[in-house]
Amino acid sequence: MLREEVLRGKGNLIFKLSEQLLLELADSYGTPYFLMDEATIRRKAEELRDAYSIYIGKVSIAYSVKANFTPRVLKVYGEEGMLFDTATVEELYFVERAVGRASESVYTSVTQTYEEFRRALDHGVRLFVVGSMRGLWNLERAADRAGRKVDVLIRINPEVGYRPNSKRFYLNGKFGVPVRDPSGESGEKLVESASRSSSLRIRGFHFHVGTQVTEPEMFVNAIDRIEELVRSRSWLDVGIVDIGGGMPVSYDYGIPSARDISRSVVERLNELARRLGRAPDLIVESGRFLVAEAGVLASRVLNIKNYSGKLYAYLDTGYHNLLDAVLVRQVYPVRVVPAGGGSTNKRRVVLAGMLCDMDDVFPLGRMSIISGLDIGKLVVFGNVGAYSTVFNMPFHSQPKPPILFRNGDGNVEVARPRESLDALYREEGGY
Template sequence: MKITVEKVQLLELANKYGSPLYVYDTDKIESQYNRLTDAFSSVKSLKLNYAVKALSNINILKFFKNLGAGLDTVSIQEVQLSLTTGIDPKKIIYTPNGVSLTEIEEVAKLGVQINIDNLSILELFGQKHPEIPVCVRINPHIMAGGNSKISVGHIDSKFGISIHQVPHIKRVVENTGMNINGIHMHTGSDILDIDTFLRATEILFDVAKQFKNIDFIDFGSGFKVPYKEGDISTDIEQLGLQLSERFNEFCIEYGKEITLMFEPGKFLVSQAGSFLAKVNVVKQTTSTVFAHVDSGFNHLVRPMMYDSYHHITNISNPTGRDRYYSVVGYICETDTFASNRRIAEISEEDVLCFHNAGAYCFSMASNYNSRYLPAEVMFHDGKDYLIRKRQTLTDILNNQEIIDFSARKNQQKK
């Protein structure tokens, strides 16, 4: 029986490790992984590549490796980080955007699967390295995702090669003799309408038919998870039924079994993460009650960057009378996590929990205002493990070269 982290334990962890603090529950990660694999169990060859950018702590990557997942990377640094887990390089796919040919060549030397998203680099790489199999990222011209900032498959997107440029891809292949072994797309995050997603998959099937030696089709991800009670989310089970049937039909049409791939990030880790912050000040103004916490958009930028919703609970007073608060941070600019939010009565020193904080939260954190990055804790099989120490001033100063201005001044005096 799996043991999940509860509110009382979260409060204990905040007291033990201090705040602000990120906590990740591996039981929730594993249950989401199993849910996705179960939904596509009728597909003979399924491969899930966890999107490293969502949450890149090395212990999270090692956990996915142990589950049998591959890793989806977008930079040479993510590739190098992934390799430190001991994972087989062939289980890593590298899907950059707008990087140099030099970086792609350096990654290719590491033995990972290359995925190229523009004609210029595709041609250059094919001319120099026709022996290295390459996947191509297609832009299906489908608007999907929760908002424009996380929709990446529409006609004006910077990502992928337009479906109208497929003849150009074929011409590059013909001229260079390179091998296209995979077709890829990613339409965006927070997908609600599986019919829209399925329309995009049909476009990808049509493209795949035009290449005779592919080993896989990567449909990206972007599946939405609920952010609050009653929230709508991607119906993974229904998508699994419909897409699995269609994919199996395609394999028969294509003449061989190929691999169905996804690159989930948020779907796997979002709900597993909790962000804990302590209330510094409760401030009453003429119209608003502010709860100022010991954090800001330096630690959790999604509400400010994407207008994303994170459910907030007062784990120090979970049964208290509900009141309305605007939860804000300590940064020198507006960093509002929630406006006029109904939360159990808050007092100074209470600990608030921000839910769905596993994906694109710590990974997008910064040292703005010279604040330290939070610590990270993994809750696994009923035990808590510190997986990242809280930063110190030494960490911030690391790699900064200090100029001795007094030496120059003394030299001028001479």
């Protein structure tokens, strides 16, 4: 089931970009810089749509704005006709400004306060996900105030979580409620409460299985939970099933393709549809899968040191630009530009970031090609389109790097200019 060609990174943007382009951009815009690629964004959107096209009901893809909220990127998902999976009122603002339709969001907040629901309703949001009793009451109050009947999905906790890069399962109670819990909040209790409300309409269920999920069983288990809840409640009209997150990206290990994963998920959904006597609309929420492969980060080697048989290469970037490298020890594929001058044994190379922190080193994985590493060359990181630009930090007074955008015609635009040092100084209260 694991795809070797995926592991080798064939077709991955980082290995497809020409050296000439990467070097020219470094000359024009300086390093480090991010580059996002429109063609890859659209290709991944098509791949995900194709993976779920075998479902018997209607399918919508929702782009998870948290993964990358660069307005130029949001515009592409808008053009692709996607919904938006939003978690904060500020994300709604971004979607509204960039795409002009924050109303087409599935609003899944963690905190679920009255105030944010009120503001989300002002943005015209029609579909809300709620995973706590207080959240439900807050939404009801906000709906009453707006004088509107509001559609709600109950967030079910699948009770089996999954950590990326490991096979360890665990329970994470932060999101949603279990189906049943006599002593605590539960899906059953939320359903009962929502069904008594004159301002809320239960439209269905949502779950989020985690991130980098390579086991389709995780999704299947979560759908089992939903069925458990609806089985004895034939009066419930399940119009929507919203499956969150998880579709994996190949960073440094083989992964199943989107089709490999969706096959059993859709089989299970089709079975649910048959038992319900109707096919609920399916919403597939994805962030990482849709956007990760569309981004690279180019940095420059500033210094090299031989130490105890190892070659330390110091870069002009660090985890302030790629936080997942330290948060989850993400192994990004890496390439040296221009290549040449002989391959270097990866085990003898340490790619060191510029931060005064011991953890600021980038592990080198199987997909990386370290050839001719030298001062002045570029070290380019692949698959950084998700959860990297959104975490940029000004550690060591470092302004945010620019985000360049290669559009469908192959022309490069500036999507986010390099932040000036003066702007950062002012942002920090300097005058």
